[in-house]
Amino acid sequence: MMEAMNHITWREKIKGYKKDPFSALLLTLVVLSAIITVGVLISLIVYIIIKGVPNITPELFEWKYNTENVSMMPAIINTIIITALSLIFAVPIGIFSAIYLAEYAKKGNRLIPVVRLTTETLAGIPSIVFGLFGYLLFNIHFGWGYSMLGGALTLSIMILPLIMRTTEEALLSVSDAYREGSFGLGAGKLRTVFRIVLPSAVPGILSGVILAIGRIVGETAALLYPAGTATVVPSSVMQSGRTLAVHMYALLNEGFYIDQAYATAVVLLVLVIGINALSAFIAKKVGVKE
Amino acid sequence: MKEKAMQWVFLAAACISILAVALICFFLFANGVPAIQKIGIFQFLVGTKWKPSNELFGIFPMIVGSIYVTAGAIIIGVPMGILCATFLSHFCPGKLYKMIKPAIELLAGIPSIVYGFFGLVVLVPLMQNLFGGSGKGILTASVLLGVMILPTVIGVSEAAIRAVPDSYYEGALALGISHERSVFFTVLPAAKQGVFAGVILGIGRAIGETMAVIMVAGNQAILPTGLFSGVRTLTANIVMEMGYATDLHREALLGTAVVLFVFILIINLSFSFLKRRDI
Numbered sequence: 212m213m214e215a216m217n218h219i220t221w222r223e224k225i226k227g228y229k230k231d232p233f234s235a236l237l238l239t240l241v242v243l244s245a246i247i248t249v250g251v252l253i254s255l256i257v258y259i260i261i262k263g264v265p266n267i268t269p270e271l272f273e274w275k276y277n278t279e280n281v282s283m284m285p286a287i288i289n290t291i292i293i294t295a296l297s298l299i300f301a302v303p304i305g306i307f308s309a310i311y312l313a314e315y316a317k318k319g320n321r322l323i324p325v326v327r328l329t330t331e332t333l334a335g336i337p338s339i340v341f342g343l344f345g346y347l348l349f350n351i352h353f354g355w356g357y358s359m360l361g362g363a364l365t366l367s368i369m370i371l372p373l374i375m376r377t378t379e380e381a382l383l384s385v386s387d388a389y390r391e392g393s394f395g396l397g398a399g400k401l402r403t404v405f406r407i408v409l410p411s412a413v414p415g416i417l418s419g420v421i422l423a424i425g426r427i428v429g430e431t432a433a434l435l436y437p438a439g440t441a442t443v444v445p446s447s448v449m450q451s452g453r454t455l456a457v458h459m460y461a462l463l464n465e466g467f468y469i470d471q472a473y474a475t476a477v478v479l480l481v482l483v484i485g486i487n488a489l490s491a492f493i494a495k496k497v498g499v500k501e
Numbered sequence: 502m503k504e505k506a507m508q509w510v511f512l513a514a515a516c517i518s519i520l521a522v523a524l525i526c527f528f529l530f531a532n533g534v535p536a537i538q539k540i541g542i543f544q545f546l547v548g549t550k551w552k553p554s555n556e557l558f559g560i561f562p563m564i565v566g567s568i569y570v571t572a573g574a575i576i577i578g579v580p581m582g583i584l585c586a587t588f589l590s591h592f593c594p595g596k597l598y599k600m601i602k603p604a605i606e607l608l609a610g611i612p613s614i615v616y617g618f619f620g621l622v623v624l625v626p627l628m629q630n631l632f633g634g635s636g637k638g639i640l641t642a643s644v645l646l647g648v649m650i651l652p653t654v655i656g657v658s659e660a661a662i663r664a665v666p667d668s669y670y671e672g673a674l675a676l677g678i679s680h681e682r683s684v685f686f687t688v689l690p691a692a693k694q695g696v697f698a699g700v701i702l703g704i705g706r707a708i709g710e711t712m713a714v715i716m717v718a719g720n721q722a723i724l725p726t727g728l729f730s731g732v733r734t735l736t737a738n739i740v741m742e743m744g745y746a747t748d749l750h751r752e753a754l755l756g757t758a759v760v761l762f763v764f765i766l767i768i769n770l771s772f773s774f775l776k777r778r779d780i
Contacts, residue, residue, distance in 0.1 A: 227679065234681035241592055241681075244584035248655070249601060251648055252608050255619050262622075307514030315511055326515050328773055329522040335702070335769040336525065336762075337709025338613075339736050343743075343758050347528045368521045375518070401504050422610075429612025432711040432736075436743065456614050460712060463618060476615050487610045491603050 256480060263477035266470040276442040281471045283478065285444045286458035289359065293438065293454050294427045296363030297370060302420060304367075305374030306409075312375070313382040314404055334372040338433040341369050345437035357451035362438025369433055370423040377419025381412035414493050421490040428482055431456045455479055526762075533759035536752030545756060551722040553742065558753040560760065562724045566639075566732035567708055567761075569725060570718065573643025574650055574707040579700050581647070582654030583689075586696075589655070590662040591670075591684045609652035617716035620645040625717055628729075637719035638729045645717055646710055650703035657702055661695020662688060698775040705768040709761070711736040735761040 219227075228235035270280040308326070316323050345365030349355045385408050393403040439451030440461050453461060459475040462468040537545050540558045548559020585605075589598060624645060629636035665688050673683035689696070711734075719731020720741055733741070738757050746754055 231679055231682075234679040237681040237685055238592070241584050241588040244581045245588040245593070245601065248581065248585050248608070248651055249604050252604050255611070255616075258623060259615070259619065304514045304517050307511050308518065311508075311511035311515040315508055316515075322512075322515065326518060329518045331773050332522050332766070332769050333518055335705045335709075335772070336765060337705075337711065337736065339709065339711040339739055340525070340529070340758060340762055340765070343739065343755065344525045344528055347532055347755075348524065352528070368525075371518055371521070399504055401507050425610050429610070429614070431612070431614045432740065435740070456612050459614050459618070463614075463621070463716065469622075472618060476618050479612055479615055483610050483612060483615075484607060487603070487607050491606070 256484075259473065259476050259480055263473035266474040267477060268474070271471065271474055281462070281468055283455060283458055283471070283475055285442060286453050286455045286475075287478070288444045289452040290428055290454040290456075292444075292448070292452070293359055293363050293366065293434070294424055296360065296448065297366040297427055298420065298423070299367075300364060301367035301370050301374055301423065305371050306378050306416065308371075309375050309378035309382055310404060310409075313379050314400075314408065330372045330375055333368065334376075336369075338369065338430060341365050341433040342436045345433065349437055355449060357437070357439030357441070358449045359438050359445060359452050360448040362434045362454075363448070365433055365437045366427050366430060369430070370426055373423050373426065374416075374419055377422070378412070378416045381415025381419070382408060384415065385411045414496050418490045418494040421486055421493065425483055425486040425490070428454070428486065429456055429479065430454070431460045435460070455482075529755070529759055529762050532752070533755035533757075536749060536756040537759065539749065540753060540756070545753070546760070549724055551738070553746070553750040553753070556749065558749070558756075560735070560738065560753075560757055562722055563733050563735045563738045563757065564760065565724060566718070567734040567736070567764075569639050569732060570642045570646060570714065570734055571704055571707040573639055574646035575700065575704060577643055577647030578650040578703060578707075579654055582651050582699070582703070583658050583696060585651070586655045586658035586662055586699075587684060587689065589659050591680075591688070605652050605655055608648075609656070613649070613710060613712045616645060616649055617713035620713060620717040632729055634729050635719060635731065637717055638731050639718070639725055640728045642714050642718040642732070642734075645713055646707045649710060649713060650706050653706050654699045654703045657699025658692070658696045661692040661699065664695065665691045694775060698772055701768055701772045701775065705765060705772065708734075708764055708768070709736060711740055715740055735764075 228238070271282055272284050273280050273282040274284055276282045276285050312323065312326065342365065345361055349361030349364060350357060353361075355361050389407050389411060390403055393407045398406070434454055434457050438453070438457070440453045440457055441451035442453060442458075445452045455475060456479060459472055459479065462472040462475065536558075540548075545558060545560060546564070547561050548557065549561045550557040550559050551562060589601065589605075593601060620641065624641050625636040627636070628634075628638075628641050632640075669687045669691055670683050673687040674680065678686075714734050715737045718734060718737060720733045720737050721731040722733045722738065725732045735757050739754050739761075742750070743754050
């Protein structure tokens with residue numbers, strides 16, 4: 212009934228806007244900006260796919276890179292290696308810090324504001340600064356030279372704030388009734404955290420980790436100096452190797468490989484779209500469960 | 502026993518982010534500051550000539566370049582972003598929201614090298630046709646960066662706008678003004694602090710962006726003379742020359758990173774400050 216009373220027909224709406232052209236202008240601006248934003252995204256994706264897909268050839272996926280085939284296969288493998296290495300370091304540290312912040316630290320703990328400030332600072336540092344830092348620490352100070360391990364460690368610092376934030380949010384969204392129930396049955400704090408709270412927070416944590424994978428896959432500037440641009444899959448993590456995004460940068464920098472850069476851009480875009488969709492899908496599952 | 506030990510492990514993990522920031526500060530400053538001292542802080546910051554082969558290291562053109570390009574990105578990205586956040590929070594039907602929101606998150610996920618490539622193959626030729634010249638310069642870089650900061654500005658602004666109590670909007674509507682006016686004149690002003698925090702975060706993104714800017718800015722290390730003249734940003738200066746630089750030249754590039762880092766720290770701290778006051 213109420214809805215029927217408040218219902219305004221299209222004609223009445225248009226009449227209202229005619230009387231109040233300023234409101235009509237505001238509406239137009241708001242809708243236009245949304246259209247432009249989405250339009251830019253769609254045109255970017257469509258343009259790169261249309262121009263890029265014809266450039267995807269079987270040679271681009273041969274196992275070894277040479278200047279004839281300009282294969283991106285080693286770069287794809289290196290991307291997987293660097294992603295796995297970075298996650299090995301960043302995920303446990305990120306989850307443990309979030310556990311401390313969400314489950315252990317008491318109100319008024321002086322450490323918490325400091326940790327929050329440094330995490331926010333880390334999240335705002337540009338990737339080129341991370342890259343230079345990684346280069347100075349791992350390549351020069353530790354004397355590793357260009358190495359995949361140095362690159363992965365640099366990236367693990369870079370994605371740490373993302374993992375900490377999403378994990379903390381996931382932990383905080385677990386209802387206190389779970390914890391109280393566990394304590395009531397006689398479980399200790401540690402058992403409650405690992406057996407009760409953490410499992411219920413897994414989807415939220417996972418969606419954060421997947422977002423972090425997306426950042427690693429797309430990262431260029433932070434890897435250029437620590438990990439270098441070698442075109443092979445190195446035999447050890449102490450040697451240089453380029454990831455897909457660095458490969459694309461190198462192709463553009465050399466300047467003769469625009470077609471191959473198009474193909475690489477398609478692969479990167481498809482990866483990133485897939486990763487984003489997966490993360491959103493998992494995050495949605497959490498929402499349904501609540 | 503195990504309880505206590507694990508509590509210490511969690512605490513240690515939480516301290517790693519502090520350690521990381523401390524290490525980053527230490528290594529950058531320890532490596533960059535000596536060069537700045539050697540060149541002379543005044544010479545380094547306001548010197549207008551960057552000629553490494555002649556031992557001239559003035560990064561003023563790059564500082565100006567970074568500021569111009571960032572300002573351009575703000576002029577383009579911020580109004581669009583705020584309008585788009587308003588659309589998402591007060592104008593968007595639920596079904597449409599479920600499609601647009603992931604699209605904007607995807608915009609944040611696209612690698613900067615892909616943005617740079619898109620700028621190089623689409624935006625640069627477009628600017629060439631429209632305005633002549635090389636097509637690379639302040640305007641092109643500003644447009645590209647404006648798009649790149651959109652998801653940041655939209656995300657933070659939308660959260661701030663949604664945090665405004667509904668009673669503001671309802672009260673305005675009850676006074677008889679239109680939906681649009683209610684949103685723009687009561688809800689938006691109430692959210693201005695959060696929106697401003699989003700803008701600051703966007704500035705941080707724009708000034709630190711490297712791989713996209715380097716593709717479209719032209720990268721000439723001279724003071725820009727107009728909207729279409731090529732510029733080199735602080736970030737581009739590092740990436741352009743770090744590969745082959747040695748000795749004082751290399752140290753001067755690390756000094757450039759120090760200047761960039763100080764800019765970022767100031768921006769970050771003001772963002773954290775604004776966010777705290779908001780709560």
